[in-house]
Amino acid sequence: MKKLWLDIGNTRLKYWITQDNNIIEHGAEMHLQSPADLLLGLMQHFKKLNIQSVGVSSVLDLESNQRIRKLLNRLKVPVICAQVQAEYAGLQCGYDVPQQLGIDRWLQVLAVAKDPHKKYCVISCGTALTIDLADGLQHLGGYILPNLYLQRDALIQNTKGIKIPDAAFDNLNPGRNTIDAVHHGILLGLVSSIEKVLQSSPRELVLTGGDAPLFAEYLKAYQPRIEHDLLLKGLQYFFAQHPDSTV
Structure with a gap:
């Protein structure tokens, strides 16, 4: 089938x-x-x-x-x-208005948060960098940040006289030229934000999305797990619970 x-x-x-x-x-x-x-x-x-x-x-x-x-x-x-619900398959949505939570984020948490005794941090490294937290089956909400490239584009558009061509987000060392300073600074900011969240409460770290391998390199201390096609797994789990769900 x-x-x-x-x-x-x-x-x-x-x-x-x-x-x-x-x-x-x-x-x-x-x-x-x-x-x-x-x-x-x-x-x-x-x-x-x-x-x-x-x-x-x-x-x-x-x-x-x-x-x-x-x-x-x-x-x-x-x-x-699929639609976000206040409760689904035991998982409680942390948003005050569940329908305001992006369905992609909800499905990714749904795919991961199945053990009531674990704490989770699910990060999607896509067009936006989204961070969602769950204590067991209770979603706590999360954070949305511009990704690496959105931040770079915003800096290009709002900085007169500085040309910032594409370059690698390849390390966190202080840049010794403007191009490296921009790229390393953006990467440092996002990695530091993630570390701040994880330091406040130890959690199982799950990364998904195109830039997941890049962030995993700088978050090795937290033993990240990269999950490819996490949204697909969430969709499959969503429909496996209630195959007769409707819009």
């Missing part, structure tokens, strides 16, 4: 095709603020795969999600969209 899993973020659309819980295809593309158009271009491919069901994680607004849903209905299979 083939299943399609979609993660629609603010800048990228990711999809996985699974069969018997094994990933047989994976794709990710920038949607340039037009995810429905990108999805439309993929529909013919999906139709050929004999998909039996679709699970969706989307951070888009209601109108955009309705367009996505309308397109996916062309597959003529069940389409279920």
Whole structure:
């Protein structure tokens, strides 16, 4: 039985095709603020795969999600969209208004926080760097920070007379030129923020997202675990608990 899993973020659309819980295809593309158009271009491919069901994680607004849903209905299979809830599968949401928590963050915590006796720190190193904390099955909330590249772009846009080309975020040493000072400073700021959170309360550290290996290098003291496709695991767990969930 083939299943399609979609993660629609603010800048990228990711999809996985699974069969018997094994990933047989994976794709990710920038949607340039037009995810429905990108999805439309993929529909013919999906139709050929004999998909039996679709699970969706989307951070888009209601109108955009309705367009996505309308397109996916062309597959003529069940389409279920995950939603943040005050409580789900025993996990309590830490937000005052649960619906304000990004579904991507909720699913990642849901995938990890299953032991009531452990403390967790789940960090997604994507377009934004998000930090979510959980004590057992109680989500505590978290933090959202601009990622490495957003910070660099903001500095370029707001600093006159200084050109900051792309360079590696490769170490935390004091920069001996402006380019290195910028890159090392941004990386230092984010690593230090994470360390501050972890020092306040020891936790199991889980990293996911494209920059997870980079941050893991500087957080070795906390024995980080890198989880690839963590959002997919959260989606699968979400629907495994209540396969008849509806939008």
